[in-house]
Amino acid sequence: MATDQALHGLDQLELGPAQPAADPGRIARKAWAAAWPKLLAIALVLAVWELVTLTGWKHYVLKGPAPVLSNLWSQLVHGQLWGIIGTTLQTAVVGYAIALLIGSVIGLLVARIPPLRAAVGSIITGLTTMPSVAWVPFAIVIFGESYQAILFVVILGAAPSIANGVITGVDYTPPLLLRAGKTMGLRGFALYRYLILPASLPAYVAGMKQGWAFAWRSLMAGEIVVPIVGQFSIGQALSVDQQNLDFTSTAAILIVILVIGVVVDTLFSKLDLTIRRRRGLLDPAATA
């Protein structure tokens, strides 16, 4: 049939030419394009650091990048740093997982039930602006100097951002999709399961990412202040180095904290990018 042929031809024309196959050279070029600005930035920071050391400012404590990096290296190779990192990451994962659960449930309930939103909606937003270190004394009063106190601070740091992500996602579900879903006969739970929740995913991931950043800060605040017998953590290591006025070790551990924060943040960014690519929310020209 002529119409069919014309239609099929039009489809092919509108889809454009097929994408060229990925070649390994292109992947390497992309990796290099992403890496060199970061490497340059690190080199600049190290250079400024070295220059400040050379001026002799606070020469009795301040050391250059070389001794700090070699301290970091020896702590990684010989010292207990891996164990310390393990302890801290374990607390981070447990605290974040609980925050994820609590934040998601509260976010859903608040998004779904108008009186609840009127009651606590603005409180949740307010909680995200609370400096996490302010919770530490409160946590110690309730739980004592314990693992629970640290978890409490981490959860209070992360959960409000995650809940806010859910609420934003539900609120920003496009009305057209809601209408389409309703004419399809999706109601109640099915409407949430198949339409509103998937539509909320990008905002949810953004909330998760912010929640992680707050969880990590809260964890450091908690660990520095709260010593736990038998659990030597990154925060405690910092605390001990501070008492010993050990610049090289303090700086080495700060680098560890920064690197972990950046790595996890990168994972969330990748997740966000994947979701947006699948939904056609990226400009193909900008990512080619």
Add this chain to the structure above:
Amino acid sequence: MSIVHRQATPPGTSPGAAAVGGTGAGPPGGAEQQVAVRLTGVSKRYGTGPRSVLALDQVSLTVGQGEFVCLIGASGCGKSTLLSLVAGLDSVTGGEVSVSGRVAMMFQEPGLLPWLTAAGNVELALRARKVSRPDRQRHTAELLKVVRLDGFGGKRPHELSGGMRQRVALARALAQGADVLLMDEPFGALDAMTRDLLHDELDRVCAEQTLTVLFVTHNVREAVRLGDRVIVLSSRPGRVIAEYQVPGEWSRGIDSPQTAKLAGTITERLREEMGRHGN
């Protein structure tokens, strides 16, 4: 076949028997033909008090089963409101809407879920009807074939062209097992060439599936090209002011002289109506 009534009081929907004796615009030979959609003195007012807006005023019309009716009017004639009332997305202020059978709706934007593939979007409509998994897959493949998109099921909406997305939306509407298809300017955002091809496609699909269609457009030629009947609505508030039968034996091309002549007459009538608001 289920018949759904939508009345002003009590608000909402209740099942019951078809209303008898509708007035106003109706299908030819009304008594013999089964009625799919009937509006009886339907009014719709948004808001309350002096600032409220009367969108539809005493609109009565009937659409016979298998009939293709186009609604046309200038801005503010309440075309989209009327479809929302028939779809049950909104409730009437006065009068009664009764629909027999399932209703599906298509919008100017395809409204596809961007995280699902073309096939996934069609399948979701089947899932909403609780169709079993193997049946869903088979039926989805069939429907994509009906809209000539077999082979594109794995594509996501953003990978398809505007015309293809609208065809996925059509397949999804068909997946809802609809007897009545409500279309709110579905081709309004497409280029003329694509629109022309989709008119032919829609003709074919409607004939194959024996669908009743209520089609809203502001394009007079499109209305004459597609409709068995064209109903003209006035603006602010929307009322039925004219009705044109399109003879079945006509050559229905968008550029045929017969189409052009009737479209000219209808455009004249619409201009008259718009001029009334200019004074």
